[in-house]
Amino acid sequence: LFSGRVEFLKSAPALEFLPDPTVPEIAFAGRSNVGKSSLINAFTGRRAIARTSVTPGRTQELNFFEIGDPTLFRLVDMPGYGYAKAPKDVVKKWRFLINDYLRGRTVLKRTLVLIDSRHGIKPVDHEILEMLDEAAVSYAIVLTKGDKVKASDLAKVQDKTAEAIRKRPAAYPEIFTTSSEKHLGIDDLRQFVLSSIES
Ligand code: GTP
Ligand code: MG
Numbered sequence: 001l002f003s004g005r006v007e008f009l010k011s012a013p014a015l016e017f018l019p020d021p022t023v024p025e026i027a028f029a030g031r032s033n034v035g036k037s038s039l040i041n042a043f044t045g046r047r048a049i050a051r052t053s054v055t056p057g058r059t060q061e062l063n064f065f066e067i068g069d070p071t072l073f074r075l076v077d078m079p080g081y082g083y084a085k086a087p088k089d090v091v092k093k094w095r096f097l098i099n100d101y102l103r104g105r106t107v108l109k110r111t112l113v114l115i116d117s118r119h120g121i122k123p124v125d126h127e128i129l130e131m132l133d134e135a136a137v138s139y140a141i142v143l144t145k146g147d148k149v150k151a152s153d154l155a156k157v158q159d160k161t162a163e164a165i166r167k168r169p170a171a172y173p174e175i176f177t178t179s180s181e182k183h184l185g186i187d188d189l190r191q192f193v194l195s196s197i198e199s
Pocket of ligand 1: 030032038052058080181
């Protein structure tokens with residue numbers, strides 16, 4: 001499947017530009033620079049289909065990528081949240097766009113909430129989880145940049161994340177650990193996404 005059709009469909013700067021809700025969608029959400037776009041590249045096996053950057057705030061719109069021929073599902077690359085240096089009005093616009101999409105999208109099957117392995121869950125992440133819980137959107141947690149953390153610290157952040165998640169109302173969400181750089185955990189995530197779109 002992932003060696004087949006992967007295509008950039010469109011970029012939506014506001015809700016009125018969303019593509020028709022014809023197939024299941026999987027959203028990639030998380031703080032600025034956590035590695036959303038990089039994970040989409042690793043996931044699809046395309047080196048640069050989603051644009052990445054060392055500076056936070058790279059992705060500014062909802063970007064839709066189609067997988068399969070005919071299209072089986074779409075991946076949605078989202079702007080990051082919690083980027084303090086972005087202008088206030090821009091942050092506000094992104095927040096509305098992210099919230100409106102996540103709350104209102106009928107074909108949204110799962111949201112992957114990405115968390116940097118080096119930092120763990122922060123208050124701003126809880127805000128997004130809060131919103132997903134309220135809207136009853138199913139999500140999974142993805143710990144990113146696993147290659148940057150030594151194994152013992154990785155085990156610690158996995159435990160801490162599991163503990164933080166257990167306190168939330170959602171049915172126990174899965175936690176994945178990935179490295180887009182070293183291509184770790186990507187196959188497990190693909191399996192999860194495939195089973196999610198079938199359910
Ligand atoms: P915004 O679009 O700004 O919200 O950022 P993003 O979440 O899309 O992050 P992006 O994928 O652009 O990656 C940010 C930086 O982290 C880039 O310099 C990537 O190369 C780096 N990065 C992403 N994933 C990994 C990873 O698994 N390992 C390492 N070492 N670096 C990574
Ligand atoms: Mg991005």
